[in-house]
Structures are given as C-alpha cells and as structure tokens.
Amino acid sequence: MPRVFHLSDIHVGSSHFLPELLERAIEAIAHERPDLVVLAGDLTDKGLPHQYAEAKRWIDRIPAPVLITPGNHDSRNVGYVHFEELFGPRYRIHRLPGVYFVAADSSEPDLDEGRIGRTIYPWIEEAFNRAPEAAIRVFVTHHHLLPVPGAGRERNILQDAGDMLKLLVDHGVDLVLTGHKHVPWVWRFEEMLIVNAGTATTNRVRGKGQPSYAVIEFAPGAITVHQRYFGLRPDETFVHPLRKGAIPR
Numbered sequence: 001m002p003r004v005f006h007l008s009d010i011h012v013g014s015s016h017f018l019p020e021l022l023e024r025a026i027e028a029i030a031h032e033r034p035d036l037v038v039l040a041g042d043l044t045d046k047g048l049p050h051q052y053a054e055a056k057r058w059i060d061r062i063p064a065p066v067l068i069t070p071g072n073h074d075s076r077n078v079g080y081v082h083f084e085e086l087f088g089p090r091y092r093i094h095r096l097p098g099v100y101f102v103a104a105d106s107s108e109p110d111l112d113e114g115r116i117g118r119t120i121y122p123w124i125e126e127a128f129n130r131a132p133e134a135a136i137r138v139f140v141t142h143h144h145l146l147p148v149p150g151a152g153r154e155r156n157i158l159q160d161a162g163d164m165l166k167l168l169v170d171h172g173v174d175l176v177l178t179g180h181k182h183v184p185w186v187w188r189f190e191e192m193l194i195v196n197a198g199t200a201t202t203n204r205v206r207g208k209g210q211p212s213y214a215v216i217e218f219a220p221g222a223i224t225v226h227q228r229y230f231g232l233r234p235d236e237t238f239v240h241p242l243r244k245g246a247i248p249r
C-alpha cells in the first residue's frame with residue numbers, strides 16, 4: 001500500500017534551523033521507505049539564492065521521490081525564480097499507483113498571507129477531473145485551509161479558503177496536506193481529511209510544541225496518519241475512513 005512522508009517548514013538558513021533534525025528526518029525517510037515525500041513549503045528562510053542552494057543540497061539527499069510546493073518564505077525576495085529553477089513548476093501533478101496528487105503554490109511575493117487565486121481554479125479542477133475514478137485524491141499547498149488550534153492569532157489562512165474548500169469537496173478530494181503554522185493538526189471536513197504538518201526541523205514552535213513530521217498510509221477503506229515528534233513526545237495516530245470507491249492499489 002502506498003505510503004507518504006509529509007514534512008514542512010524546514011526553513012534552511014534560519015537561525016531556528018536545526019540541521020541535526022533534518023539529518024534525523026532523512027534517516028527516518030530511509031527507514032520508512034515511503035513512495036513519496038511531500039515537502040509542503042518554507043524550504044528556506046528568506047528565499048535567498050544561498051539558502052535555496054543549501055536547501056537543494058539537503059533535498060537531494062532524500063532517498064525517495066519528493067513533491068515540493070513553495071511557502072511564503074520561499075517567495076520572499078523573488079525567491080520563486082530560484083524555486084522554479086531548482087525544483088521545477090510551482091503547480092504540478094504527481095501520480096502513485098492508486099493515489100493522485102495535485103500541488104499548487106499558495107504564496108504571494110513578500111506577503112505572509114496565502115492565496116490560490118481564481119485564475120488557478122480551472123487548472124486544479126481540470127487536474128482532478130483527469131484523476132482516475134478509483135484513485136485517492138490529494139491536494140498539497142503551503143497555507144492552511146482551516147484554523148489550527150494552539151497556533152495563536154489567525155492571520156494567514158488562505159484568503160480564498162472558502163472557495164478552495166468547496167472546490168476540493170466538489171472534486172472528491174480525500175486528503176489535503178498543508179504546513180505553514182508550525183503546529184501539527186488533523187481536521188476532518190466533510191469526507192476530507194486535512195493534515196497540517198508542523199515544522200520538521202526548526203525550534204520555531206508554539207507553546208509546548210515540538211518539531212514533527214507525519215507518515216501517511218493508504219489502505220483499502222482508510223487513511224492512517226502517524227504524527228511523529230522525533231521521540232520528544234509520544235506519537236499520535238489518526239484513522240480516517242475513505243469514501244466509497246477510493247481504492248489504493
């Protein structure tokens with residue numbers, strides 16, 4: 001059954017960046033042997049060329065295919081041009097047997113707020129319309145679509161979160177993978193599971209939070225999410241029933 005390793009907000013180049021945790025995350029990926037690593041943005045701290053170069057050196061060591069979307073920090077200082085040069089398109093589709101991913105950039109240059117934007121909706125709709133009927137549908141973006149508890153004042157939720165939630169529900173999306181708040185959380189919304197990754201490799205956490213990543217398993221009838229905290233606190237597991245007709249192979 002397909003497995004995905006979901007991490008976000010590694011913030012290479014930040015004074016909060018903890019390289020030893022990125023080493024441990026890479027070791028965990030080698031141990032878990034996921035079919036795909038989803039890196040949900042904020043690879044860098046300020047989108048600067050040397051930070052992108054360092055992030056690229058780290059990401060090249062990940063022993064699995066990686067699907068990356070930029071975060072608000074990556075679009076600072078026109079950093080999205082480095083993103084495109086090093087990691088490819090900011091909007092993309094990735095296919096695993098039985099699981100279909102659509103990733104979209106939610107960042108705006110030099111703004112912390114996120115937005116997908118109406119001009120992108122037709123591309124997302126068309127992408128999901130082309131998904132095999134039985135495939136699990138996954139949407140990846142940086143900014144969160146629902147408020148996250150324990151994350152302080154709500155400021156940077158997707159500006160068009162309402163329209164995006166409706167679009168995703170209307171297109172039978174099963175799973176949404178986001179980051180940004182540095183707080184891991186799981187929401188169920190209609191038949192959709194929304195998994196917010198914490199920061200994997202920084203000490204820029206909130207309250208008594210700890211760095212974390214998620215391992216997501218697709219099995220007939222269910223998606224299982226394991227939130228892992230590098231042994232700093234007990235792991236947490238969530239099981240979400242899959243809509244009828246979604247069959248991972």
Ligand SMILES: [Fe+2]
Binds near residue numbers: 009071181
């Ligand atoms: Fe971040």
Ligand SMILES: [Fe+2]
Binds near residue numbers: 071142179
């Ligand atoms: Fe962010």
